[in-house]
Structures are given as C-alpha cells and as structure tokens.
Amino acid sequence: MVCHQLENKVEPIVGPSLVEISHIYKDNLKGYLKWCIEPGKKRKDVIQMPSMAHVGEKDLEAIYHWIMATTKGKKYTPPKETNFDPYMLTGDATKRPRIQRIFLPDTSPASIAVTIDGNHSLCWDTVSCRLRYIWIGGFIDGFPYWKSNGSSVAKLTGKVYYRSLPKLNSGFVSQNDEEPKFNGYNIIDSLPVFSYSIGSIEVTEAIQNKAGAITLHIKVTNAKSELKYQLGDLSETNLIHSNGRLENGVLILTAKEAASFKLTFQPKKIIK
C-alpha cells in the first residue's frame, strides 16, 4: 500500500499503480511471480523494487488475484509524457513582458531573460553588465533546464539576430580596465531597468518596447569625458542610435550625449 496505489493520478508515488500492474500482468501470473521474486529495473526515475520472495509464492498468488479483482473494470491510461516547460505561458498571457532568471546559453550563469511581448526577447548578463544577445520569434523553453535539475540551459525559442562581442566586459569600454559592478534592477512598465557602475560612472539601462522593437534607454551619470560603447555583430541588425557617432561598431558619445541615449534594435530581414 505504501509503494503501489490503486491508481496513479499524475505519476507514480513509488511504483506503478495496481491498475497498471493488472494491465501488464493480466493472464500472466507466471510473469508476475517472476517479477515479484526477482524484480528487474524497468522505469526511469524510480527506485528499484525490493524482492518480495519472503512473502512466499502462495501469498503472492493470493495478492495477484486480489489485484485483479480490485482493479476489475478500471482502464489503464498511461500518464502523459511531460516534454514542455510547465512555466511556459500560453494564449494572451504570452503577449505581455516577462523577466526570468534561468540558465541561458552562451552567457554567464547570472543572466536574465526578458521578453517585451513574447516574440522579441533578450538576454542581459549581470556579470558583464550588458545586453548579451537579442532574438525574435518567441521567448524561452525552460524544459531542458527544469528537466536536468538545473544542470542544463534553457532553449531560446526563435532566432538570435544580435550578439555582443564575447570577450568584452561591458558595452562601455572602460578606460582603466575597471570591472562593471551590477547594482540590481527596478521594474518600470513591467520591464527591467538594470543599474550598474563602472568606476565612478553610474549607468541605467531601461528595456523598452517601441512598437515591437527592443529599445535600450541608457543613462549615464558622472561621465567626465567621451565614452565608447562597443556594439556587437550588427550584420543581421538594424540599429538606430539616438546620439553619438558610430565608427567600426563603436558608438562614440560625449559625456553630454551619454547622459541619455537610446539604442533600438530590429532584425534586418523578417526572420520566421
């Protein structure tokens, strides 16, 4: 009674239900006895059944007839295989912004996935303090992560069309090799505003939805001189920058221009 319930509503508590047992061993007393005396290892993710040899063949046979009688008329339906992210939203709920901490591919473990509308999404890395990549066509499928108990990464649903450079620490090129320091995030209009500092400069990066495009509204305080913001691979990206001049993938901004500027990202071609 501890290990075998009459019916398993969701998945086995320990072993298969009596209804499943009678489904497998109906008209096969011999096979049942063989299993009970010398159980094998059949199912994944369950313990091995201990041998019931001590019960004795006579009583095991009585148990067999009792199982068959008790489960008479009950139909066995195999549990549905779960192969989707149980936290994935469906329907209209997918169209709103979401922020999710989860292990993601090609970034530090302390990264955050954000979607502005369930279709256009980005990964922001809180270690290197920068936008890591942007994709379009969906958000994430966390199933590989949940299934592996955290030892695997979530899958991106859609296609990445922008990636920052892998080695650079921050979007802002630090003059004195200072490491960026993440200071947390606020949520405004359901989307995050990330805060970090590099040396004496303070930066906020607000993620915004501009008619389905991803905009980064960046504000820098305490900048004393010109700042360089290193952009990533733009070969598949249409980038609109509100301030500064773009030279070889680097946005050059005066301290005044850096105080408040916007970067808007769109894929170059419609990606399906």
Ligand code: HEM
């Ligand atoms: C007289 C008592 C028991 C009887 C008659 C019995 C019978 C069975 C049968 C017929 C199966 C199915 C084998 C198959 O799928 O071909 C099974 C599986 C299993 N039983 Fe029992 N069982 C008994 C006691 C227990 C106890 C006490 C436990 C827990 C400690 C247990 C745990 C399991 C588990 C985990 C499985 C699945 C094993 C696998 O698929 O690898 N059983 N049992």
